[in-house]
Amino acid sequence: MEQKEKNAAEEVKNSGGKDYQNSSQTAKEAVSNNSTNTDATDDTNTDADDEAKRVAEMMAAAEGDAPVDEETKKMYGNMPIPKLFFKLFIPTFLGLLSGAIFEIADAVIAGRGVNSDALAATNISCPIWYTFTGIGLMFGVGVSVAAATSLAKGDVKAANRYVSNAFAAACLISGILLFFIMAFPHKVNDILDGSEELAPYLADYLRAIGLGFFGTVINYMALFVIRLDGAVKYAMYTNAIPAFLNIALNGVMVYSIGMGVEGIGLASSIAECTGVVMVIIYFTKFSKTIHVSLPKFSFDKIKSMMRDAGHMMTLGFSTFLGETALSGFFLVGNYMFEKDLQEPGVAAFSVACALLPMVFMFGNAAVQSAIPIISYNHGLGKVGRIKQTIFISIITVIVFGLISTIAVAVFHGPIVHAFIGHDDTTFELATKGLPAFATCFTLFALNLLFIGFYQSFENVKGSVTLMLLRGYIILVPVFLFLPSLIGIKGHWLALPLSEMLTLIIILIDFTMNFFKRENLIEAEKAEAKAAE
Numbered sequence: 001m002e003q004k005e006k007n008a009a010e011e012v013k014n015s016g017g018k019d020y021q022n023s024s025q026t027a028k029e030a031v032s033n034n035s036t037n038t039d040a041t042d043d044t045n046t047d048a049d050d051e052a053k054r055v056a057e058m059m060a061a062a063e064g065d066a067p068v069d070e071e072t073k074k075m076y077g078n079m080p081i082p083k084l085f086f087k088l089f090i091p092t093f094l095g096l097l098s099g100a101i102f103e104i105a106d107a108v109i110a111g112r113g114v115n116s117d118a119l120a121a122t123n124i125s126c127p128i129w130y131t132f133t134g135i136g137l138m139f140g141v142g143v144s145v146a147a148a149t150s151l152a153k154g155d156v157k158a159a160n161r162y163v164s165n166a167f168a169a170a171c172l173i174s175g176i177l178l179f180f181i182m183a184f185p186h187k188v189n190d191i192l193d194g195s196e197e198l199a200p201y202l203a204d205y206l207r208a209i210g211l212g213f214f215g216t217v218i219n220y221m222a223l224f225v226i227r228l229d230g231a232v233k234y235a236m237y238t239n240a241i242p243a244f245l246n247i248a249l250n251g252v253m254v255y256s257i258g259m260g261v262e263g264i265g266l267a268s269s270i271a272e273c274t275g276v277v278m279v280i281i282y283f284t285k286f287s288k289t290i291h292v293s294l295p296k297f298s299f300d301k302i303k304s305m306m307r308d309a310g311h312m313m314t315l316g317f318s319t320f321l322g323e324t325a326l327s328g329f330f331l332v333g334n335y336m337f338e339k340d341l342q343e344p345g346v347a348a349f350s351v352a353c354a355l356l357p358m359v360f361m362f363g364n365a366a367v368q369s370a371i372p373i374i375s376y377n378h379g380l381g382k383v384g385r386i387k388q389t390i391f392i393s394i395i396t397v398i399v400f401g402l403i404s405t406i407a408v409a410v411f412h413g414p415i416v417h418a419f420i421g422h423d424d425t426t427f428e429l430a431t432k433g434l435p436a437f438a439t440c441f442t443l444f445a446l447n448l449l450f451i452g453f454y455q456s457f458e459n460v461k462g463s464v465t466l467m468l469l470r471g472y473i474i475l476v477p478v479f480l481f482l483p484s485l486i487g488i489k490g491h492w493l494a495l496p497l498s499e500m501l502t503l504i505i506i507l508i509d510f511t512m513n514f515f516k517r518e519n520l521i522e523a524e525k526a527e528a529k530a531a532e
Contacts, residue, residue: 092368100357107122107351111419116343116426120343122201127328127331139221141316142313143162144372167218181213192334205262215269219275222275222279241275242272242274315460322448326360333491404441409435412434440495443503451467451470
């Protein structure tokens with residue numbers, strides 16, 4: 001009797017959810033047949049509760065989706081951690097490097113191809129750019145954690161639901177925000193505290209780059225999802241191809257056509273939309289385990305989307321705070337530099353801000369590589385693999401940060417000259433301040449990484465608290481008061497000091513709470529083993 005039931009359940013399970021109605025019918029027939037056999041067998045003592053449990057299990061199997069791709073299981077659950085981490089990290093790094101070059105190219109061409117006011121205007125728009133990036137990363141991190149945990153449990157149906165609802169919710173939120181930005185560009189300039197001289201540049205830039213903001217949300221989300229599906233190289237291409245297309249189009253728009261800052265925005269929009277097309281092609285032609293479905297506008301589906309969106313926004317909210325914290329950093333920095341040094345100061349600050357995406361890119365690459373590994377193995381309770389991932393990612397970030405700081409300290413003159421000519425007043429301000437600013441690189445990337453660890457463990461409270469601490473509670477007062485204590489150099493050292501203080505707090509908290517969590521996982525494993 002029991003063997004027949006197992007065979008029936010296995011038959012339902014192997015149907016894989018490809019045809020839901022047929023699978024459900026198979027389950028019902030299997031249950032019916034087994035019930036008949038039960039009546040015909042005199043020595044069967046199965047009680048009603050056990051029978052109900054078996055029926056529930058077979059019906060659940062009938063409602064399941066296709067099984068987790070075996071390559072995904074093997075990669076995230078069994079591949080040696082050093083090999084797995086760098087298998088994810090290298091393509092992710094190269095893809096995000098392309099994105100960082102994307103942003104740097106905009107700044108270089110604005111400063112060299114137009115003028116320093118255009119450079120300052122693009123920097124003033126950075127809070128908007130980072131807000132949209134934050135939306136994409138918030139949903140990307142949220143869906144990566146939620147879907148990876150579901151995949152670790154074999155629940156592909158839930159993973160696909162999370163992904164589909166994440167894309168739908170992100171498009172809705174970013175679309176509403178974009179409407180107001182495009183409709184009221186001069187109000188945006190006032191909010192961002194731009195001067196009258198910069199307002200025309202900013203308005204032209206915003207009108208042209210609108211679709212680029214929307215595309216950024218889709219592309220950043222897709223990086224997480226495509227990588228989780230195992231296609232790490234394709235994820236890299238969705239970053240790299242738009243980045244190089246943007247650089248080429250920038251040259252055409254500014255130098256050949258003479259469109260100025262508006263051409264820079266238009267080039268970004270075309271490039272980001274190209275990335276969106278690549279994402280659509282992937283999910284319609286090449287996806288393996290994870291599939292995206294169009295939203296259905298029934299009451300139950302909308303309710304499900306709102307519930308899932310809320311869960312994923314909660315998981316990724318600290319990342320959104322981190323991005324908006326960068327926006328706050330730019331806002332406060334622009335205000336302080338303009339107050340003390342006028343437009344040349346804002347332009348000099350823009351050079352430092354243009355380099356920051358390189359550091360963010362590297363820290364973000366480590367985070368995006370570590371999160372799915374930690375989340376997947378956290379779902380399996382494999383503490384050893386989690387600890388290895390944490391150690392390797394920390395070492396990788398420290399090495400890059402130190403190399404970057406040394407490179408800027410040695411080559412700060414040529415770096416600044418790439419953005420601004422030697423005869424510009426901005427050049428002297430930037431070359432004096434950039435080496436001090438570069439001391440934040442390692443600290444900045446480590447803080448991103450550690451907060452990503454909190455997200456991997458679904459520790460929402462910890463990640464949000466630390467991101468608020470890093471982005472607002474410490475940074476803003478330091479930026480406002482440090483210059484009054486040590487002068488102009490305080491503007492450049494505000495971010496390094498803020499990141500250092502935050503890292504000290506994070507290290508203390510993470511060390512204590514991680515080992516508590518590790519003990520909890522070990523206790524749960526021991527309890528499960530004893531129950532067997």
